Amino acid sequence: MNLDFTPEEQAFRDEVRAFIAENHPKHLEGMGNREDMSSEDMTAWHKILGKKGWSAPAWPVEYGGTGWTPTQRYIWSEENARVGTFMPLPFGVSMVGPVIYTFGNDEQKAKHLPGILSGDVWWCQGYSEPGAGSDLASLKTTAVRATDSEGDHYIINGQKTWTTLAQHADWGFFLCRTDPDAAKPQEGISFILIDMKSPGVEVKPIKLLDGGYEVNETWLTDVRVPVENLVGAENQGWTYAKFLLAHERSGIAGVARSKRGVEKLREIAANETIDGDPLIDDFDFARKVSQLEIDLTALEITELRTLANEQAGKGPGPESSILKIKGTEIQQRLTELTLEAVGNYGTPYYGSIAKDTGSNEYPIGPDYAAHSASTYFNMRKTSIYGGSNEIQRNIISKMILGL
Amino acid sequence: MDFNFTEEQDMVRDGLSRMVREQYDWETRRKAIESEAGWSPEIWSQLAELGILGMPFSEDVGGFGGGAMDAMVVMEEFGKGLVIEPFVPTVVCAGGFLKHGGSDAQKQEHISAIIGGERVFAFAYAEPKGRYNYADLQTTAKKDGGGYTLNGHKAVVIGAPWASHLIVTARTSGERRDQDGVSVFIVEKATDGVVTRDYETVDGRRASEVYFENVSIPSDALIGEEGAALPLIEQVADEAIAAQCAEACGAMKVAHSMTVEYSRQRKQFGVPIGSFQVLQHRMVDMYTAYETSLSLTYLATLKLDAPERERKRHVSAAKVGVGQAARLIGQEAVQIHGGNGVTDEYAIGHYFKRLTIFESEFGNVDHHMKRHISLA
Ligand SMILES: Cc1cc2nc3c(=O)[nH]c(=O)nc-3n(C[C@H](O)[C@H](O)[C@H](O)COP(=O)(O)OP(=O)(O)OC[C@H]3O[C@@H](n4cnc5c(N)ncnc54)[C@H](O)[C@@H]3O)c2cc1C
Numbered sequence: 001m002n003l004d005f006t007p008e009e010q011a012f013r014d015e016v017r018a019f020i021a022e023n024h025p026k027h028l029e030g031m032g033n034r035e036d037m038s039s040e041d042m043t044a045w046h047k048i049l050g051k052k053g054w055s056a057p058a059w060p061v062e063y064g065g066t067g068w069t070p071t072q073r074y075i076w077s078e079e080n081a082r083v084g085t086f087m088p089l090p091f092g093v094s095m096v097g098p099v100i101y102t103f104g105n106d107e108q109k110a111k112h113l114p115g116i117l118s119g120d121v122w123w124c125q126g127y128s129e130p131g132a133g134s135d136l137a138s139l140k141t142t143a144v145r146a147t148d149s150e151g152d153h154y155i156i157n158g159q160k161t162w163t164t165l166a167q168h169a170d171w172g173f174f175l176c177r178t179d180p181d182a183a184k185p186q187e188g189i190s191f192i193l194i195d196m197k198s199p200g201v202e203v204k205p206i207k208l209l210d211g212g213y214e215v216n217e218t219w220l221t222d223v224r225v226p227v228e229n230l231v232g233a234e235n236q237g238w239t240y241a242k243f244l245l246a247h248e249r250s251g252i253a254g255v256a257r258s259k260r261g262v263e264k265l266r267e268i269a270a271n272e273t274i275d276g277d278p279l280i281d282d283f284d285f286a287r288k289v290s291q292l293e294i295d296l297t298a299l300e301i302t303e304l305r306t307l308a309n310e311q312a313g314k315g316p317g318p319e320s321s322i323l324k325i326k327g328t329e330i331q332q333r334l335t336e337l338t339l340e341a342v343g344n345y346g347t348p349y350y351g352s353i354a355k356d357t358g359s360n361e362y363p364i365g366p367d368y369a370a371h372s373a374s375t376y377f378n379m380r381k382t383s384i385y386g387g388s389n390e391i392q393r394n395i396i397s398k399m400i401l402g403l
Numbered sequence: 404m405d406f407n408f409t410e411e412q413d414m415v416r417d418g419l420s421r422m423v424r425e426q427y428d429w430e431t432r433r434k435a436i437e438s439e440a441g442w443s444p445e446i447w448s449q450l451a452e453l454g455i456l457g458m459p460f461s462e463d464v465g466g467f468g469g470g471a472m473d474a475m476v477v478m479e480e481f482g483k484g485l486v487i488e489p490f491v492p493t494v495v496c497a498g499g500f501l502k503h504g505g506s507d508a509q510k511q512e513h514i515s516a517i518i519g520g521e522r523v524f525a526f527a528y529a530e531p532k533g534r535y536n537y538a539d540l541q542t543t544a545k546k547d548g549g550g551y552t553l554n555g556h557k558a559v560v561i562g563a564p565w566a567s568h569l570i571v572t573a574r575t576s577g578e579r580r581d582q583d584g585v586s587v588f589i590v591e592k593a594t595d596g597v598v599t600r601d602y603e604t605v606d607g608r609r610a611s612e613v614y615f616e617n618v619s620i621p622s623d624a625l626i627g628e629e630g631a632a633l634p635l636i637e638q639v640a641d642e643a644i645a646a647q648c649a650e651a652c653g654a655m656k657v658a659h660s661m662t663v664e665y666s667r668q669r670k671q672f673g674v675p676i677g678s679f680q681v682l683q684h685r686m687v688d689m690y691t692a693y694e695t696s697l698s699l700t701y702l703a704t705l706k707l708d709a710p711e712r713e714r715k716r717h718v719s720a721a722k723v724g725v726g727q728a729a730r731l732i733g734q735e736a737v738q739i740h741g742g743n744g745v746t747d748e749y750a751i752g753h754y755f756k757r758l759t760i761f762e763s764e765f766g767n768v769d770h771h772m773k774r775h776i777s778l779a
Contacts, residue, residue: 208747275580284773339759340767380745384738
């Protein structure tokens with residue numbers, strides 16, 4: 001066992017570091033707060049990476065992947081986190097892309113993979129429904145096959161919800177019920193790609209507790225979708241969805257970003273004072289930061305072990321649930337400690353300040369305090385989405401412990 | 404030993420509870436928050452009419468002869484409805500300074516106006532670099548002829564946009580963080596040189612950064628003795644903490660029962676999610692945290708008139724216990740609500756936000772743990 005980088009890996013690190021330094025738009029450095037970002041900002045880095053051929057490192061080379069080893073991919077996320085780049089959104093690259101190249105047909109691959117890689121086509125995920133969250137298989141949106149003069153279609157009706165950034169999406173991948181009479185609810189579901197500009201698709205924003213708009217209700221009313229948009233076999237959508245969920249989970253740990261977050265937290269705590277001394281020298285606070293760092297190190301090595309397994313052709317399996325649970329708990333604790341660190345300046349609602357005055361004459365607290373409360377509030381989502389942390393624990397107890 | 408409330412306290416609780424339910428419903432609250440003013444002066448007048456603003460003042464100054472226990476009852480009900488109106492800054496803080504340190508003339512001048520709802524106060528004590536130390540002051544008040552000249556910057560002054568008057572802590576002598584040399588003043592907000600920058604807070608209130616630029620104030624603006632105000636400030640802040648712990652208890656009670664109710668209604672996998680034992684135990688832990696918080700709050704409230712050291716220890720104990728419970732209950736309530744818990748539409752997120760900010764007001768858990776240790 002040896003966890004050091006080889007000379008080749010060090011050279012690789014220098015190469016990607018130089019590439020990022022030269023190509024990442026300066027005004028987007030450290031941008032983590034989606035609310036403040038335009039849709040162009042969110043895809044800017046993705047498009048640059050698309051041109052370079054680096055937007056989907058984990059994909060097989062034949063479909064546009066980079067062929068990097070897990071270690072190289074690790075280096076890649078580390079280097080991105082150092083600068084605070086806004087990485088490609090997961091919906092295309094990490095979710096629907098792998099489903100299409102694994103289960104889709106040649107036409108679908110040719111039609112959709114290039115737009116996913118280049119970042120030109122924005123995807124959203126239409127799984128959850130008001131009544132189908134953790135129990136996704138109970139979803140009710142229906143797709144009924146119909147043939148008319150214009151060919152074979154599905155007519156889709158139902159309501160999806162929590163659709164992240166659907167307000168910007170060009171395409172969505174949806175789970176719909178195609179066989180209402182199947183023996184088990186999981187069996188009658190199909191995986192269907194929908195052009196979000198189709199008549200009958202309506203996206204309504206949902207305001208979240210931090211004041212931002214990142215999720216939507218997506219209403220589907222008699223939406224006509226050509227049968228060519230079915231991925232894989234009809235009624236086999238659940239299999240593909242599960243495959244995808246495992247992919248979603250492993251990316252969700254966010255280790256590199258949290259490491260950068262801990263550094264940032266230390267900087268903040270060095271700047272904040274308690275009775276005239278730096279907060280970071282306060283034992284109570286320093287202890288919590290170290291605890292976080294220790295947990296993060298444990299997670300990092302656990303993720304690397306998972307990646308090594310994956311390279312050996314095993315996984316991602318149920319162990320990725322560990323990464324989801326620990327990764328999100330750490331992300332949340334990071335925002336808790338940041339909020340604690342900024343003291344009284346966690347209280348202002350910075351969203352209102354930008355809106356109302358725009359004056360810089362009297363700043364309201366240090367820059368790093370802005371949005372600390374909103375970010376803390378917002379990050380509560382991470383233990384809810386992507387399969388809630390309770391559901392992840394159920395998976396581990398069932399699949400790993402065999403209980 | 405007697406844990407019963409007086410008949411009068413029960414009446415106040417019932418009356419307030421009805422008022423909050425009927426006239427402070429969710430839509431009304433939201434409208435007030437989103438309005439230009441950001442609060443409801445009508446509700447404030449009504450609270451005055453009901454005698455709520457006069458509850459903790461003695462009869463000889465026009466009050467109703469109540470005390471901290473009555474303020475606790477009021478704050479619990481306010482917490483249940485997430486009432487944003489400035490009872491703590493005006494009645495508990497300004498009222499407290501006047502009661503414990505004010506001259507007869509100051510009492511005469513301000514207390515009946517507070518009770519009548521005509522005068523609203525904010526308590527300007529925090530500073531950008533002072534964190535939770537009331538003596539860590541860079542704001543100065545210099546003797547100047549017959550009065551003082553005030554200079555400095557107060558941070559996140561809750562309720563300042565609504566206030567006509569400010570209670571301001573400032574250094575009249577000594578070095579930053581010295582225990583001696585701290586004084587308290589009443590300053591009319593409309594005085595020349597008082598500059599404010601107003602904003603919303605994440606928990607639905609309003610606050611300001613307040614700048615004093617060579618503000619001239621008369622000598623009778625001083626409350627109590629010059630340079631010796633720190634014990635008074637700590638006493639009043641402790642009273643505010645006890646009141647806010649009661650508010651947090653009210654908010655936690657509602658957040659908890661909303662969550663239990665939600666878990667009964669929300670079905671997944673064909674059953675109410677409340678039937679999952681992992682969630683049941685967590686709701687039990689929330690409930691336990693609420694009940695023990697209430698106990699610490701009662702005790703702290705009862706000890707507000709105890710000798711200084713005893714008072715401080717019990718108040719810090721409450722702030723630690725209630726602060727921890729506030730975080731637990733807020734986070735778990737959101738989690739058990741699933742996606743709905745992180746929306747603006749569901750009330751639970753607003754309880755979570757208020758409980759979060761409560762944690763840091765007048766010192767967070769770490770701060771009060773240290774104070775508790777230092778008095779062991
Ligand atoms: C910000 C955000 C973005 C999202 N983005 C998307 C998206 O782009 N596309 C999409 O399709 N979906 C998205 N989701 C939806 C997300 O996947 C669901 O919120 C999640 O699956 C939980 O479902 P729910 O909200 O209905 O909660 P519920 O399933 O109702 O769960 C409520 C509570 O019960 C618990 N619970 C449920 N079942 C069990 C059980 N068996 N044992 C123990 N506890 C249980 C849950 O863990 C949770 O705490 C998003 C959600 C959020 C909050």
